[in-house]
Amino acid sequence: MNRRRRAGAAGLAAAVLLLLSGCFSGSFPLGPDGTLEPTAAPDPAAPVDPALAPYYEQDVAWQDCEDGFECTTVTAPMDWEDPVGTDIEVAMVRHRATGDKIGSLFMNPGGPGASGYDYVRDYLDYFFSPELIERFDIVGWDPRGVGRTTPVTCYTDPEDIEEFLYGVPEHDWRTEPEAYAAELDAAGRDYAEACAEGTGEVLGYIDTGSTVRDLDLLRALVGDPKLHYIGFSYGTEIGQRYIAEFPEHVGRIVLDGVTDVSLPLFDLVLEQNIGFERALTNYVTLCPELFGSDCPFTGSTARDLARINGIVTRYAEQPIPSTVPGDDRVMDGWVVNTAINDALYSQSLWPDLNELFRELEATPPSTEMAFTLADEYYGFIPGVGYADNFFDAFLAISCLDAPVERDPAVLEEQAERLREAAPTTWIDGPVMPDVICGNWLYPPRAPDPEPVTGEGVPPVLVVSTTGDPATPYEWGVRVAERLESGVLVSVHAEGHTAYSAWGDRCVVSTVDDYLIEGRAPTSDPNCGA
Numbered sequence: 001m002n003r004r005r006r007a008g009a010a011g012l013a014a015a016v017l018l019l020l021s022g023c024f025s026g027s028f029p030l031g032p033d034g035t036l037e038p039t040a041a042p043d044p045a046a047p048v049d050p051a052l053a054p055y056y057e058q059d060v061a062w063q064d065c066e067d068g069f070e071c072t073t074v075t076a077p078m079d080w081e082d083p084v085g086t087d088i089e090v091a092m093v094r095h096r097a098t099g100d101k102i103g104s105l106f107m108n109p110g111g112p113g114a115s116g117y118d119y120v121r122d123y124l125d126y127f128f129s130p131e132l133i134e135r136f137d138i139v140g141w142d143p144r145g146v147g148r149t150t151p152v153t154c155y156t157d158p159e160d161i162e163e164f165l166y167g168v169p170e171h172d173w174r175t176e177p178e179a180y181a182a183e184l185d186a187a188g189r190d191y192a193e194a195c196a197e198g199t200g201e202v203l204g205y206i207d208t209g210s211t212v213r214d215l216d217l218l219r220a221l222v223g224d225p226k227l228h229y230i231g232f233s234y235g236t237e238i239g240q241r242y243i244a245e246f247p248e249h250v251g252r253i254v255l256d257g258v259t260d261v262s263l264p265l266f267d268l269v270l271e272q273n274i275g276f277e278r279a280l281t282n283y284v285t286l287c288p289e290l291f292g293s294d295c296p297f298t299g300s301t302a303r304d305l306a307r308i309n310g311i312v313t314r315y316a317e318q319p320i321p322s323t324v325p326g327d328d329r330v331m332d333g334w335v336v337n338t339a340i341n342d343a344l345y346s347q348s349l350w351p352d353l354n355e356l357f358r359e360l361e362a363t364p365p366s367t368e369m370a371f372t373l374a375d376e377y378y379g380f381i382p383g384v385g386y387a388d389n390f391f392d393a394f395l396a397i398s399c400l401d402a403p404v405e406r407d408p409a410v411l412e413e414q415a416e417r418l419r420e421a422a423p424t425t426w427i428d429g430p431v432m433p434d435v436i437c438g439n440w441l442y443p444p445r446a447p448d449p450e451p452v453t454g455e456g457v458p459p460v461l462v463v464s465t466t467g468d469p470a471t472p473y474e475w476g477v478r479v480a481e482r483l484e485s486g487v488l489v490s491v492h493a494e495g496h497t498a499y500s501a502w503g504d505r506c507v508v509s510t511v512d513d514y515l516i517e518g519r520a521p522t523s524d525p526n527c528g529a
Contacts, residue, residue, distance in 0.1 A: 051083050060221050062094075069121055070094050074221055076144070078205050080213045088202055090214055091148035093117045094139040094222075095124055103251070104222045105136035105515065106215065108143070110233030110257070110497075112208065112401075113393030115147040116140035129501045131512050136228065141218055143238075145199075145206030145393045152206065152396045153198035154191060158385040164191060165378055166329045168319055173430045181432050188435030195396060196441045204442035206393070207400040212241045216249060226251030228515065232497045233257040233471055239460075240452045240479065247457050252515050256463040257497035260475040262451035262482070265402035266414055271472055273422040279344045279469035280424055281305065282494060283353060290350070296357045305424045311360050312336050316427045322367045327382060331367040333427045336360065339373035340425060344469045347494040349373075399437035401446045406433045451482045459485045459520040461511060467494035487520045492528035504528055 077083035120140030142149035236255035284304040316333025359366035464476020480486035506527035
């Protein structure tokens with residue numbers, strides 16, 4: 001999953017902003033039959049900085065976690081640049097290879113903020129084919145700030161969380177722009193302060209760069225000289241930065257739903273908005289053919305997109321109370337926008353989009369599907385709170401990974417470009433800096449964006465889907481071209497990411513052959529074409 005469309009102030013201004021066909025350049029160890037040629041493997045416990053040796057040499061105590069899983073917690077420095085001091089705990093789970101073991105296969109499901117521990121523990125048979133489960137120890141971990149690994153904690157009261165996600169500003173931005181802006185800024189500041197109070201000093205050290213260093217530590221602690229890894233969505237950013245930081249430890253790396261790490265935040269957001277607009281266009285175009293009379297649209301793309309724009313604008317200007325008994329929330333344009341975006345992540349959710357638009361255009365309208373999809377996006381359970389700390393971790397990691405733009409002229413120009421990129425779901429409002437990250441109590445820790453070339457590393461499999469809204473296909477093409485050993489696997493389909501045990505057979509066989517046999521395709525297989 002990838003939620004890189006950074007939020008402005010969650011509920012008070014939700015989601016204002018927020019992942020060559022197999023031709024290779026350079027040289028790398030690929031044999032004439034497309035298989036990896038053997039290379040000398042480094043010692044997993046190779047010498048490290050003496051200050052880091054206690055972490056790399058620590059004993060790991062795996063415990064039985066039932067159903068064939070083992071789990072453990074290891075220690076990492078909170079600050080990798082100054083490891084003498086506070087430590088953090090990193091949680092891992094693994095499922096032992098059921099057959100002839102190749103090594104460990106680490107995975108990250110994306111976010112930022114998703115729990116790799118939970119995805120491996122709860123969805124092993126969905127994410128991994130029987131062949132991978134047979135040949136690899138499958139390892140999931142919770143990155144710093146996430147789940148069981150020294151987590152980010154912000155609001156804990158369900159009412160506070162609900163207000164943060166769904167609260168409607170008291171002031172109207174059209175008639176009281178200064179009061180409206182002050183209200184949003186105060187909300188962002190209150191949230192940032194709650195995160196700092198609930199999380200403590202580690203909140204300043206949950207950046208992606210630190211997570212990459214944690215991953216190399218985990219690789220060494222499981223005894224693997226090379227990292228075998230599959231990253232989805234934001235997990236591909238972790239993978240690319242690992243390639244740049246630890247090229248000597250790169251084994252077989254799969255990047256599925258690729259983020260272009262060379263882009264600054266605004267360019268990522270801009271191209272992602274273009275991706276969602278394209279996915280929405282594909283939905284209304286294909287809807288009559290796929291759903292017949294169940295489709296609420298005509299197949300006239302321009303007319304249907306104009307209808308959707310009218311729906312979003314209507315509820316942005318005239319929010320309505322929830323029609324669900326016992327639910328006192330208000331549905332505005334941001335709720336509708338979030339619901340649409342959530343359903344565009346997978347074509348399997350397009351029937352929910354059909355129902356959403358039917359409900360919104362009904363007389364009287366219903367808010368049931370809108371809140372169902374929006375709650376799914378945030379991981380929110382009404383009356384209970386978050387199902388996990390995903391959304392808090394997402395915002396916290398995002399704030400450390402990129403600087404905040406504050407120049408009013410630049411912000412105005414960016415807003416206009418975003419309006420042009422995704423006109424259908426655009427919601428008018430004041431132009432202002434990101435009120436969450438703009439009030440964050442810790443400065444960004446990310447380096448300037450730059451392309452990853454992976455000089456000298458083995459082949460890297462780059463899986464990119466043509467209709468992916470969150471990590472547009474073009475990102476995968478560019479990343480594969482820049483990587484000296486990048487191998488593009490195009491997937492002609494809708495939805496975000498492509499590999500799963502139950503997915504497209506072409507994708508599954510291509511990824512499995514690469515991970516198990518070390519056999520990379522010599523040209524783009526163009527799956528689903």
